Amino acid sequence: MATRHSRAAARMMMAPAVVLLLGWMLVPLTMTLWFSFRRYLPMRGGDLGWAGFDNYVRFVTSSTFWPSIQATLIIVGGVLVVTVVLGVLLALLLDQPLWGQGIVRILVIAPFFVMPTVSALVWKNMFMDPVNGLFAHLWRFFGAEPVAWMSEASLQSIIMIVSWQWLPFATLILLTAIQSLDREQLEAAEMDGAGPLSRFAHIILPHLSRAVTVVILIQTIFLLSVFAEIFVTTQGSFGTRTLTYLIYQRVLESQNVGLGSAGGVYAIILANIVAIFLMRIVGKNLDA
Amino acid sequence: MGRIVLEQVTKRFGDVEVIPPLDLTIEDGEFAVFVGPSGCGKSTLLRLIAGLEDVTAGRILIDDADATNMPPARRRLAMVFQSYALYPHMSVRRNIAFPLRMAGMDKAEIERRVQAAAAALNLTDYLDRRPGQLSGGQRQRVAIGRAIVREPTAFLFDEPLSNLDAALRVGMRLEISEMHKRLRTTMIYVTHDQVEAMTMADKIVVLHAGRIEQAGSPLDLYRTPRNRFVAGFIGSPRMNLIEGEEAARHGAHAIGVRPEDITLSREEGGGIWSGVVGVAEHLGSDTFVHVHETGLAETLTVRVSGETPCTHGDRVWLTPREEAIHRFDAAGMRIE
Ligand SMILES: Nc1ncnc2c1ncn2[C@@H]1O[C@H](COP(=O)(O)OP(=O)(O)OP(=O)(O)O)[C@@H](O)[C@H]1O
Ligand SMILES: [Mg+2]
Numbered sequence: 001m002a003t004r005h006s007r008a009a010a011r012m013m014m015a016p017a018v019v020l021l022l023g024w025m026l027v028p029l030t031m032t033l034w035f036s037f038r039r040y041l042p043m044r045g046g047d048l049g050w051a052g053f054d055n056y057v058r059f060v061t062s063s064t065f066w067p068s069i070q071a072t073l074i075i076v077g078g079v080l081v082v083t084v085v086l087g088v089l090l091a092l093l094l095d096q097p098l099w100g101q102g103i104v105r106i107l108v109i110a111p112f113f114v115m116p117t118v119s120a121l122v123w124k125n126m127f128m129d130p131v132n133g134l135f136a137h138l139w140r141f142f143g144a145e146p147v148a149w150m151s152e153a154s155l156q157s158i159i160m161i162v163s164w165q166w167l168p169f170a171t172l173i174l175l176t177a178i179q180s181l182d183r184e185q186l187e188a189a190e191m192d193g194a195g196p197l198s199r200f201a202h203i204i205l206p207h208l209s210r211a212v213t214v215v216i217l218i219q220t221i222f223l224l225s226v227f228a229e230i231f232v233t234t235q236g237s238f239g240t241r242t243l244t245y246l247i248y249q250r251v252l253e254s255q256n257v258g259l260g261s262a263g264g265v266y267a268i269i270l271a272n273i274v275a276i277f278l279m280r281i282v283g284k285n286l287d288a
Numbered sequence: 289m290g291r292i293v294l295e296q297v298t299k300r301f302g303d304v305e306v307i308p309p310l311d312l313t314i315e316d317g318e319f320a321v322f323v324g325p326s327g328c329g330k331s332t333l334l335r336l337i338a339g340l341e342d343v344t345a346g347r348i349l350i351d352d353a354d355a356t357n358m359p360p361a362r363r364r365l366a367m368v369f370q371s372y373a374l375y376p377h378m379s380v381r382r383n384i385a386f387p388l389r390m391a392g393m394d395k396a397e398i399e400r401r402v403q404a405a406a407a408a409l410n411l412t413d414y415l416d417r418r419p420g421q422l423s424g425g426q427r428q429r430v431a432i433g434r435a436i437v438r439e440p441t442a443f444l445f446d447e448p449l450s451n452l453d454a455a456l457r458v459g460m461r462l463e464i465s466e467m468h469k470r471l472r473t474t475m476i477y478v479t480h481d482q483v484e485a486m487t488m489a490d491k492i493v494v495l496h497a498g499r500i501e502q503a504g505s506p507l508d509l510y511r512t513p514r515n516r517f518v519a520g521f522i523g524s525p526r527m528n529l530i531e532g533e534e535a536a537r538h539g540a541h542a543i544g545v546r547p548e549d550i551t552l553s554r555e556e557g558g559g560i561w562s563g564v565v566g567v568a569e570h571l572g573s574d575t576f577v578h579v580h581e582t583g584l585a586e587t588l589t590v591r592v593s594g595e596t597p598c599t600h601g602d603r604v605w606l607t608p609r610e611e612a613i614h615r616f617d618a619a620g621m622r623i624e
Pocket of ligand 2 (some may be wrong): 330331
């Protein structure tokens with residue numbers, strides 16, 4: 001794309017895609033903004049006119065708002081920590097020449113192909129059920145009192161389920177990064193007297209920093225809108241009501257589209273704050 | 289100290305025996321160069337000495353201590369890799385300091401040694417750059433800096449100059465030679481390059497399919513190659529090897545004459561062999577004349593000092609210096 005001519009041609013050819021994408025994004029965004037300034041109660045009279053900033057004020061001042069932000073950040077943060085740490089360890093393990101590597105790799109990727117709703121149901125009913133779940137049996141086997149996961153450790157349970165789903169993604173990205181590491185660097189470090197832990201800290205980890213950045217950024221985008229896992233497990237109770245779930249409740253359960261839309265705008269703002277924040281911390285890894 | 293002894297060292301990758309049992313002694317302070325065709329096991333041998341590969345059988349002694357099963361770090365050897373293997377996320381300073389930091393040396397001493405190494409290698413202005421911001425030659429210097437700060441018992445180089453352009457290669461070659469004269473530390477150096485081998489080495493080790501064909505001083509190998517392989521490998525342009533009747537006349541299966549041991553004449557009957565010039569390469573200081581249709585070998589190469597007015601198609605007459613003819617038997621071994 002060097003010459004002026006080819007740049008113009010490129011712009012022409014890209015125009016339809018750009019227009020389509022803009023429409024795709026702008027139409028819902030504008031509608032959300034529009035509704036957020038209306039009193040719109042579908043079951044109780046429909047569009048009742050201009051509401052000014054009422055919806056925005058009500059959404060933030062409701063006692064559920066700040067806890068929902070907190071729950072969102074805890075889930076996102078928890079899942080990021082778990083997936084990155086375990087992802088690095090698993091990637092290191094899968095990089096070793098081990099027997100049945102092909103099968104192990106497929107097994108590791110498998111959770112990514114399971115639909116969130118299904119995996120959450122499986123976890124809830126087969127593993128975490130306080131009476132019949134596998135964990136309950138395990139606890140009893142060791143003579144402990146089974147944990148009622150969904151009510152007593154609700155946030156941890158959801159972090160566990162979501163982490164399980166996202167671990168393959170993190171592992172895959174990190175594995176390819178590890179495999180691109182120049183072996184001679186590791187050998188040089190070995191000759192320089194670095195033990196396995198120093199090699200990990202001084203050579204492997206810095207090499208992985210860019211991949212970790214990518215994992216964190218991509219996962220954050222998706223994790224901010226986690227929904228199905230909460231919907232089929234706790235339904236937002238026991239402190240697991242995230243911002244996304246709160247918006248869902250406002251729109252569908254309370255049938256208040258205006259209030260929900262205001263929440264949607266807040267969600268956009270939150271996503272941007274988190275994104276800017278992350279870019280600041282980790283984004284500099286992407287320049288190098 | 290830095291005496292390295294290999295006793296019956298063998299390396300197998302699966303079923304493939306890359307290094308058959310091999311004995312070699314490298315004396316303290318010696319500059320040993322491994323040469324040989326591609327794939328002959330030079331790198332493998334170096335990595336065995338470094339401890340980056342395990343030996344299949346045999347023993348490696350470093351300063352009379354058995355190092356066969358010692359981890360690389362404890363062998364006190366430093367290696368310079370062909371790809372330099374610098375740590376890309378660390379500054380030049382941190383790269384050079386890395387082995388010292390790993391050894392737990394105190395900060396002031398590290399800084400002193402890094403500064404000294406940087407000064408010796410002309411790197412002082414680049415200490416805060418990353419390897420990615422350096423030229424090939426500078427990277428090479430950083431890799432050497434990282435090796436010398438540790439004051440190792442021996443240096444191992446695996447084709448360190450092969451990624452550099454010709455001019456830089458000559459410069460770095462001299463720098464490494466000078467460094468060796470100054471430090472007097474044992475060095476083992478792997479190369480493809482004839483000139484590097486001849487000019488730098490105290491001892492050249494010619495390898496072929498994992499076997500040592502001959503080990504000795506460069507001039508030793510040049511003057512009295514032990515067999516046809518060494519005769520053909522050492523020296524540039526290559527020695528002329530002649531088989532058949534002419535060899536039989538000398539009581540050998542094959543005879544070899546170096547290009548500079550043949551005199552060339554343009555006068556009718558001015559030599560015992562005659563042929564037609566294919567190409568004459570004029571280097572200014574010398575001329576390499578490639579002569580065809582001699583009935584002895586495909587091509588005979590003759591080196592003439594200075595300029596000679598030969599061109600393609602000229603008929604020339606050649607005379608070898610009798611006392612400079614190398615004779616080889618049917619097994620390829622030298623006949624004295
Ligand atoms: N890890 C390995 N597994 C199997 N075979 C190997 C391995 N490493 C090297 N070899 C084989 O051992 C032989 C010697 O390899 P080596 O790298 O020592 O050659 P070299 O002399 O350094 O060649 P070059 O001059 O091209 O670098 C080659 O035939 C190579 O295919
Ligand atoms: Mg090699």
